[in-house]
Amino acid sequence: MTETPPTRFVRVVAGVICDARGRILLAQRTGASDLGGLWEFPGGKIDPGESPEHALVRELDEELGIQAEVGEAVITVPQLYPDKRLTLDVRHVTRWQGNPRGREGQALLWVPPRKLARYRMPPADRPVVAALQQPDRYLVTPDVGQLTAGMSGAELEAGEQAWLDALERTLATGISRVQLRAPSADPRRWARLAASAVELCQRVSAEVLVNGDLELAARLGAGVHLRSDQLSAHRDRPVDPGLALAASCHTVDDLRAAERLGCTFVVLGNVLPTATHPGRNGIGWEAFAAMREHVSMPIYAIGGLGIQHMDQARLHGAQGIAAIRGLWAD
Structure with a gap:
């Protein structure tokens, strides 16, 4: 029997936020959310008509309380989920103002790049870790x-x-x-x-x-x-x-x-x-x-x-x- 892929498309943007020590910020999805308990790169959905850059600035302000400068692209990951087809657009963030905190009740963690693979993540985030760690x-x-x-x-x-x-x-x-x-x-x-x-x-x-x-x-x-x-x-x-x-x-x-x-x-x-x-x-x-x-x-x-x-x-x-x-x- 041929699989019928979901018809719902979702565009998401996330930031690889790196501090002065080279650590990368991860956020834990809350228990009530989709894929709750897993760790991910902070970000959120791109609204209709919104650019990925603007969406990332808005989401990081809403989620973390920081005013971020969006840097170069890391990778864009197309990922199929049971209920949707998701595209995750990931950007570097090396400069921001404010102190990151979980404004929506989510836990935050600064992780050395070599340890990123130890954390359980949604499928779309795993290729991002590889893009940061493995040869291109x-x-x-x-x-x-x-x-x-x-x-x-x-x-x-x-x-x-x-x-x-x-x-x-x-x-x-x-x-x-x-x-x-x-x-x-x-x-x-x-x-x-x-x-x-x-x-x-x-x-x-x-x-x-x-x-x-x-x-x-x-x-x-x-x-x-x-x-x-x-x-x-x-x-x-x-x-x-x-x-x-x-x-x-x-x-x-x-x-x-x-x-x-x-x-x-x-x-x-x-x-x-x-x-x-x-x-x-x-x-x-x-x-x-x-x-x-x-x-x-x-x-x-x-x-x-x-x-x-x-x-x-x-x-x-x-x-x-x-x-x-x-x-x-x-």
Whole structure:
């Protein structure tokens, strides 16, 4: 039976209010309210004809008694609830006048950013925490097997070293989350090369995931990035809780399966046409947002994207972008 989504649309704005110590303000929903007892970023509904900026200033005055200056956008999260479709527009607030207090009886708490994930939150607020804590770029390495096709001996070794050198240059741009992927490489050579790549990533404290190969990931002490066709093969999380688990998703069913497995994050696309799939249209940003609203985990947009698409990705609920060509130093 096909699900019928709610027809009621609600637009909400919230502020990431940061004090001089870098702590972030959370407010607890009162027991009588929807999702009572959960913690959230302060804010409220946007009235018809009202801008998000004006609504946030008004709501923070009414709820906290402060006069806030609205800063840059953090993320806009589309989220599906049983009774409504909600869009949460989140902005930075670093300057305000007044002393924040719960004028509507709500508890307030200043929380260090690293501890935000410990607090139970509504589904729409969880991607905001990820946007504040986790990388906005997810590098997928180019297939070294394709780059070195036809090479042998010293030429092959030089080609593999060039790949490692390019990875090192890419990490120097600030990349801190990496997927090692080489589907056409010789498995034994790839295992050695991947070990060297892990060492490079560890030097700069970049998180590493291995595409598809759970055994190799375990040997390297790395996380795992599951292909979409691997999602149905697992009923339980296939890696230790301390390691990252990700997945490639193309449908809402994929997203839900990944969330059930406890994936740290996923990628969804292709959003735009790509050179690797000529003639195939991407799903587009509206379809990305429509699928994104069914789950609350971090989702990277992938497919034909580069740094120039970051703002658009965040506007449609993405953690950021995942890419090969758009992030690789060469």
